[in-house]
Amino acid sequence: MSGHDHDHPHDHSHDHPADHSHDDAERWKHDGVRVIPGDQLDSNVPSTAGMDRKAAINFARVGAQKLWAGTVTIKPDAKTGAHHHGHLESIIYVVKGKARMRWGDALQFTAEAGPGDFIFIPPYVPHQEINASPDELLECVLVRSDGQAVAINLDIEPAEKVETVLWIDPTHPDGGVTK
Structure with missing residues (x-):
């Protein structure tokens, strides 16, 4: 044998x-690779009047350990209060509309972004997000470097007065409004 x-x-x-x-x-x-169809995003998330947030990539849906991604739709003239997101890095991709960002210790710096533009927000940078259009929705894709919600509201007078319509997503759970 x-x-x-x-x-x-x-x-x-x-x-x-x-x-x-x-x-x-x-x-x-x-x-392996996961495709999340755009019409199957998870809308079972906190929201508020005037905006619509949907999760595409998170731990619950695909097991993502280090990222969160989803969409945010913000009403015209919506503005957040001054805040930062701790250690998180954020990327905003503008799909439709006009976004205005303000940042700095006194929110003294500003830049605008339109469809196809990417916005990068480093950790701990004080900033304010604004829908710069008075009559067009702002539609964005949002990616963060962690699934956890971190939003530290800052006692800085917003460069542009906060409107009643707030920007809500995992790291703006209360609309980013200074308490």
Whole structure:
């Protein structure tokens, strides 16, 4: 019998790759790349009058450990109070409308962004988000470097007065309004 094994040393190994590749195929099929269709975003999230937030990528939906991503739609003239997001990095991609950002110790710096533009907000930067259009919705994709909600409201007079319509998302749970 041992002589037989020596004559055909590779026979046994042919069965294993098939078994492993089947397991791998199942694992990759369900745990590999995930596509979240735009019409299947999770709207079961905190919201408020005048805006609509939906989660696409988070821990609950896809097991994301280090990212949150979703969409935010903000009514015309909506403005937040001064705040920052602690250690989180944020990226805002403008899909439609006109966003105005203000930042700095006195919110003295400003920049506007339109469709196709990306906005990067580093950790701990005091800022204010504004829908700069009086009559057009601002539609954005929002990505953060962690799924946790961090919003530290700052005692800085907003450069542009806060409106009653607030910007709500995971890290503006109360609209970013200074208490």
